Amino acid sequence: MQKDWPSELRIVAMFLLLDIVLVCTHLLSGSQLFDLDSEQNIPTFYQSFKLMLLAGLAALHLYRLIRDRNTGTLERTFWGMFAAGALFLGLDEALTIHENAGALLSGIIGSEGTQTYTEIFTAGGFTSSNWLLFYLPLLIAVLVSIVYFARKLYPSFGRKRVILLLAAAGLFGATFALEFIGTKTGIWMTSVYELIMITEETAEMMSVNLLLYFVISSGHEQHKTG
Template sequence: MNIKLNPQSILTTFLFVIGLLVIANLFGIYARFNLDFPHIQSVIRLVDVDTEMNVPTLYSSFAMFVASALLALVGYMHRLRKESSFPWFGLAFIFTFLSIDESSEFHEMLVGPVRDTLHTSGVFYFAWVIPYGLLAIVLGIAYFRFLLNLPRNILGLYVLSGCVFLAGALGLELIGGVIAQQSGTDSFIYAMSYTCEETLEMVGIALLIYTTARYIVQVFPGTQIEFVKSK
């Protein structure tokens, strides 16, 4: 069986799923503040993008794994050409870690220890943003020259996807920290804040997947993913 990559169809599919998840989340927020049906909290938890171990978390973890797999595929194809492949495999590892982190809540486990150690509040109320933000800066510096060597259209798309993702994962998380400390994590304004945050994260990953698929089509034209039976 051969699979041909169609970047536009991939992006459309992921954005469609994201749209459904956001609509379901907004319904959950409405239900939380306006409805009082039996077991409604179980339904809300199932679709809440700020709750771990549910449908949105499963989607986000899967999307990051897809991004990792495509990046690893690019690295493998460059290796076959005897070209530099390490940066691609490095990115694949990073998104594998993020995929695991998304489902395991590892970054959430850092909040208490970092907050207690550094006595953070306000924009750093969710203190995990400090180590992860520093890591993002280090990775940005390490990959700067690598990015500049990419085709210009691909470079622009990768920068866009990274900015969208980080605007949600770090930017709105900082704002959400202020809101959470002042209004509480059960407030409506905080619910809208994390909805915007998680939406940007999901769209950023979708753009990353699209860009990587487009890179494969552009740099390795005619590439097909083939599955064969082992002898």
């Protein structure tokens, strides 16, 4: 008799199906309500929900690890940072914080500071969205941290979960690269931009799916050994 799919695979398959429906609806409807490139619409809130769910599951896993006195501080730190990062991304998606990153930073460090920072890149030929520049240090820190934790926690996570984590990180980084390419002068709002934008949004959705699988399977593994 064929075995049932594990619950994490069923959940990810459900979200994958919804992702495909959203992409198809964007292509076929032409409505701003389903436009992957717009804010404050169904795709935005759907992705925000997935990230919030991811944050909640990671926080629940962290709570279980805290109760398990055999869990090391490094692993707890990872899950705390993971939950906080997913929560921030979920809020950012829903509230479009990244679109106002320049104004928010100007209020903290002053407009001269942000202008000087962006001019360093524009002088070198940067012509894409400015919010990418403000998020670039954060992106680098996140990717370096993921590689560090994946290496240090490999004995605890195992090969399968480390691959999931690194693959998700790779897709997450790719979304920034695609955003940079798509919003460059000469590509912005062309037919090429549409293709890049859909690829970027799909990569973002896939990265969250992989992370959901990673978190749920981690919870199941902890439950077995706990």
